[in-house]
Amino acid sequence: MPNFPVKFGNSEFLYKATCERDESLIKVSQSSEEFFIQIREKKDVILVKADKISRPSQVVFVQQALRDFRDLCECSVVFSNIESQKIKNKKKFDVIKDIDFFADKFKNEKEMWIEVGFGSGRHLLYQAKKHKDIQFVGLEIHKPSIEQVAKQCEIQSIDNISILDYDARIFLEFLNSNSVGKIFIHFPVPWDKKPHRRVISSEFIGESIRVLKPNGTLELRSDSEKYFNYSIEEFFKLSKLNININKNKDLDISSKYEDRWKKQAKDIYDITLKNEEISKEKQKIGKIGFDSRYEFVKIVKNFQKVVKNEKDFFLHVEDIFIINENKGLIKISFGASTKNERVYVEFTKDRVSYFPDNILETKANKQAHNLLLEWLKDTIK
Ligand SMILES: C[S@@+](CC[C@H](N)C(=O)[O-])C[C@H]1O[C@@H](n2cnc3c(N)ncnc32)[C@H](O)[C@@H]1O
Structure with a gap:
């Protein structure tokens, strides 16, 4: 294993942090992205892979880091899935935005x-080409889809789309009230066995109404009768409602999923909610950080995993990774019970920060962050 920090190829490997289970994280800096790669050592074999929590939206950066790391270590490769003709484009796409862009700089001068x-992306690309005066925001959590659609925006010179690798259930909290013309949710994952992961919930509907302009619409399209019925129930929790329901309505453009369901002769359900309210403005959401420093040496000494579940939020402290006496990471999962955040907390002598540093001041995150501060206070006693 090399000594850190070390530069090799296009990557800088900043440090190695190790936990008890012969598992390590190596922090990589590359093309203005920072993320971890994971190392698992088993007898005389090392398994090196991307870390899901910090993985950047464009998988090419991770692939490059993995290849640089392999070449740096001069290991013989037993198996690899990063060698391929697929690895062509290592360019950062302008159309892919970080959440910070929406938290700080974003001004929607055009209708969104x-x-x-x-x-x-078939529907998104089609709509963006058709409505050049509209600013589109595409939300997706599947990284290959994000890259594929970003590439299409470039090839087709589409400049009115911003793509964001972010959970839609949280995103709306960033937007100004009465600022959005349409929200499309086409064929969301039904999550029949994990309903808490569904995009549609009374909370999401409430936030949609807040951000929609008067006469703005939330358009849900689904092939799942169960999801349709569930959604109807969620919509009817509102005290006042204007919805329109359609079955097997044809749209101008058919998505990839839709084509599949149509071939199987499945029914397709549409629910369109029309907003009729003017909502109150809401304060912009910032990011959560730490004001105090904590001595990492004390955290290591007293570290204990913890599971704290409150009614609407939770904190799980899952693991600790040590870089040296004064530096390290803890791995946590926290936030709202319906939309959890997985993140590391990075401790150095001078500062404590979330990594990736994108924990937003949502109500549940603030409550969960406070639980974490209590846990830190107890741990360093
Ligand atoms: C079944 S696919 C439908 C894709 C596309 N709308 C279509 O009609 O072909 C559902 C998509 O929603 C994405 N997704 C699921 N949960 C999400 C969330 N909370 N925020 C953003 N995207 C999400 C998944 O990654 C997946 O690509």
């Missing part, structure tokens, strides 16, 4: 339309 879970 949002597509949740755009997948192959």
Whole structure:
């Protein structure tokens, strides 16, 4: 194993942090992205892979880091899935934005339309080309889809889309009230066995109404009768409601999923909610950080995993990774019970920060962050 920090190829390997289970994280800096790669040592074999929590939206950066690390270590490769002709484009796409862009700089001078879970992007690209005066925001959590659609925006010179690798259930909290013309949710994952992961919930509907302009619409399209019925129930929790329901309505453009369901002769359900309210403005959401420093040496000494579940939020402290006496990481999962955040907390002598540093001041995150501060206080006693 090399000594850190070390530069090799296009990557800088900043440090190695190790936990008890012969598992390590190596922090990589590359093309203005920072993330971890994971190392697991088993007898005389080392398994090196991307870390899911910190993985950047463009998988090419991770692939490059993995290849640089392999070459740096001069290991013989037993198996690899990063060698391929697929690895061509190592360019950062302008159309892919970080959440900070929406938290700080974003001004929607044009009317905004949002597509949740755009997948192959057929509908998003079609709408953006058709409505050049609209600023589109495409939300997706599947990284290959994000890159694929970003590439299409470039090839087709589409400049009115911003793509964001972010959970749609949290995103709306960033937007000004009465600022969005349309929200499309086409064929969301039904999550029949994990309903808490569904995009549609009374909370999401409430936030949609807040961000929609008067006469703005939330358009849900699904092939799942169960999801349709569930959604109807969620919509009817509102005291006042204007919805329109359609079955097997044809749209101008058919998505990849839709084509599949149509071939199987499945029914397709549409629910369109029309907003009729003017909502109150809401304070912009910032990011959560730490004001105090904590001595990492004390955290290591007293570290204990913890599971704290409150009614609407939770904190799980899952693991500790040590860089040296004064530096290290803890791995946590926290936030709202319906939309959890997985993140590391990075401790150095001078500062404590979340990594990736994108924990937003949502109500549940603030409550969960306070639980973490209590845990830190107890741990360093
Ligand atoms: C079944 S696919 C449908 C894709 C596309 N709308 C279509 O019709 O072809 C659902 C998509 O939603 C994305 N997704 C699921 N949960 C999400 C969330 N909370 N925020 C953003 N995207 C999400 C998934 O990654 C997936 O690409």
